[in-house]
Amino acid sequence: MTTGKLDVSTLLSDDVMWTLLGTLYLRAYESRSPHSILRDHYAAEALERIEYDEPALARRLRPKTNQFLVALRGKQLDTWTTAFLDRHPDATVLQVGCGLDSRALRLQKPKNVRWYDLDLPDVIAIRRRLFEERDGHWMIAASVTDDDWLRAIPNDRPTLIIAEGLFPYLQTDDVRKLLQRLSDHFGTGELLFDSLAQWMTRFIKVFVFSFRDGHEIESGNNRLRLQETSPFSTFWPLIHSPGIRRLYQVGHKFKAWRNLMVSYRFTF
Template sequence: MTRADKIDFSAVRWGSVEWTNLGTLYLRACDSRSPRPILGDVAAADAVNRIDYDWARMHRAVPPGLNRWLVALRAVRLDTWSTGFLRDHPDAAVLHLGCGMDTRAFRLHPPHGVRWFDVDQPNVIELRRKLYDDHDGYRMIGSSVTDPDWLEEIPADRPALIIAEGLLMYLREPQVRTLLQRLTDRFTGGELLFDTLSPLGPRLSKIFRKGIVTWGVRDGRELESWNPRLRFLEGASALAGSERIPDTTPRLLCRLLCATPAGKYDVLNRFAF
């Protein structure tokens, strides 16, 4: 594919939310291209190949090194949980909230009976539409997840798989509570997969990230007390599975971090409702 054939993303502002989404996409593509990938996100590599962007600069700003493995470990855990749910519920409605440029809808190859909805801010979805089209079983919705109206577009007569990766920590606690209540009120049952940061997250964010992280929780099980329909199934450190990292130094570093409180800083949670 020549540069003229590629999709121009040069308008994506450096440091913006869309830029962050492209950075994560790039890291998953780097994992896919490695000799021993963890996630093997071929769809991400294909997307990066189709996009005309300054990937060399992205490589310097977001060096793949350890970063690609951290992104891959998180994604593979959520993918494993998602695949199990879709195997048991091949007619599910999937809501991928704050989807960014993630290719989960394509790399999981969901059953034909699944209806998949990728939801994110309108400007993010506008960018996604340069790469992908809506089709039978797949639809993109441009809306803030805190807006109550978009949920009315989702069929409520199916078991629901709701994935919120890298999202809830950027909402305030009242917004998280309200969103979870709306989701559980909308569907008769399903599973909710999301990651949480410890209360240290918002404090560190005020120092290093201009306060963009606004919610943290000591233990995801606390959410059961918020909503009687939520039932904790399992949780895992975002560093879990680090024995799969092929490079020795980052593998040992992750193993060391898992043995310290840092291993509980970022946790993946699986709930039923």
């Protein structure tokens, strides 16, 4: 972990930089509230060590409202992760496309858990300068679409696989192949991920993969069984701002709003 300011614009392409910084910025912004949902002070600390154009990010991301898109999604995945680790305190956790997420640090995980964070080599190089690897926590530098890295992950324990904010950026065939490789490699466990409404992949070209509902995933992989779906607005009562809380409360009543972003929990 480095103590100096890090200029990520010299290390990443513009699209990757904006995705990483944007998510980190929104989590850090949300963490500064006394009523924070994620309480992700690791994100705030990491952001302070990065050189970035704060006014440009604020104009592009509109954090006053959009912070909750990231916080509510993260809250659901944190809740499912904690529940899994309560049931399996000696589990293996694999977070693919981890970006600059601090879940391995901010959650109170049992001491015997093995946790692996995987992302592209340039991203992991930045992670290593922002976050420390602690006991039972490893970072893997590889593309999720590569074949070799999975052999290094032991498969002798119940395994939780987390893919937050990843699949919409992948090609459909890459998602299906990845899910097959993961479910074939590990004996038993759960898969958590989020997906966007199909119309977003048609109008926002950076997004590629989407599907109608979780049963499409089941039909393409006979080891995966859908257990829960959770729209991003499920945790709207946690929003402290009365106006924004009311917006999410009303929006949650409408299917089009709820399906904007949905998290899924599968078992295998």
